[in-house]
Amino acid sequence: MTNIPVPEDCGAAIDTIRMEWGGRLLILGHHYQDSEILRHADLIGDSLELARGAARATAAERIVFCGVRFMAESADILSHGQRAVYMPAVNAGCPMADMADITQVERAWRAVTGLAPDWLPVAYVNSSAEIKAFCGRQGGLTCTSSNAAKAFEWVFNQQKRVFFLPDEHLGANTAHDLGLSDTAVRIYDPRAWDGGLNAESMKDARVVAWKGFCPIHMVFSPIRIREIRRRWAGAKIIVHPETPKEIVRLADAHGSTAQIIRYVAAQPRGATVFVGTEAHLVRRLADEHQARGVNVQMLTPSFCPNMAKTNLRNLLALLREWPDAARVKVPAATAADARTALERMLALG
Ligand code: SF4
Structure with missing residues (x-):
């Protein structure tokens, strides 16, 4: 069993292994991952951006997917079996x-x-x-x-x-x-x-x-939105479309993760915006926009426990040991038909 260092040492150890691999390794990180993980990602994105990244990664021998299982499966499918796809936490599923x-x-x-x-x-x-x-x-x-x-x-x-x-x-x-x-x-x-x-x-x-x-997008309530309207005059509210329609229609805007990021970036200095989506992303947006005077708040804190299963320790353990159990491999016949559906989506532009 590898002696994994304490978390503060993991980042440096990951950097060292990362350097050794160079372009043969691609680390993908979903926006809902913690910032300490995303610091090591070559590409950060939502599901669509990461699917495109996996499809383009022809130079890589291995892909490490910091996200949940269906995303790693898509990366494997889109790599035509040419690149081995691994997850630091293979038990990170998705209840939906x-x-x-x-x-x-x-x-x-x-x-x-x-x-x-x-x-x-x-x-x-x-x-x-x-x-x-x-x-x-x-x-x-x-x-x-x-x-x-x-x-x-x-x-x-x-x-x-x-x-x-x-x-x-x-x-x-x-x-x-x-x-x-x-x-x-x-x-x-x-x-x-x-x-x-x-x-x-x-x-x-x-x-x-x-x-x-x-479940992560089911926690937002009309009561909370009415409270914000009462206490924060002029504040904007944006939610992800996995949120029930009753909430979406009370918000000022709704959009995918990438659209939420663009919406917050378009807010002027002095604005306050409440964001209804996974909390790791909202926390990072708050940090990023604080310096330019935009106040980003969580509509209601809601963390995805499956996204949080990836951490520095299991990322480092994967990069050191590459255990077969951490590999995500979709059977060839299933992958061929699934690729047809994914490629029709990618062709939409
Ligand atoms: S936030 Fe978590 S539970 Fe919700 S869809 Fe994404 S991975 Fe699944």
């Missing part, structure tokens, strides 16, 4: 992704397509490789919160309807952004017979959204 398994989804697809015609599946990248592969096989694609609207339009332009999974809220918010009424969106509940849907209710449906959610 776990809310839809492939057996449930295939049953749901039979139910939805049996009740009404003309559907294409769209999977949020926060889903398993099997579900991405299902979308690829069925002519659908993946999306992130940055390009969900483009993905929905891609489906609508083919005169089809969207079967979206696994996040009810991103599905409903995206439909609303595209001008659809709430009555055009139906929710598929995997615990109910035929998802709780029937042929009559499906006639006018344009979107069916899977009843899943991100």
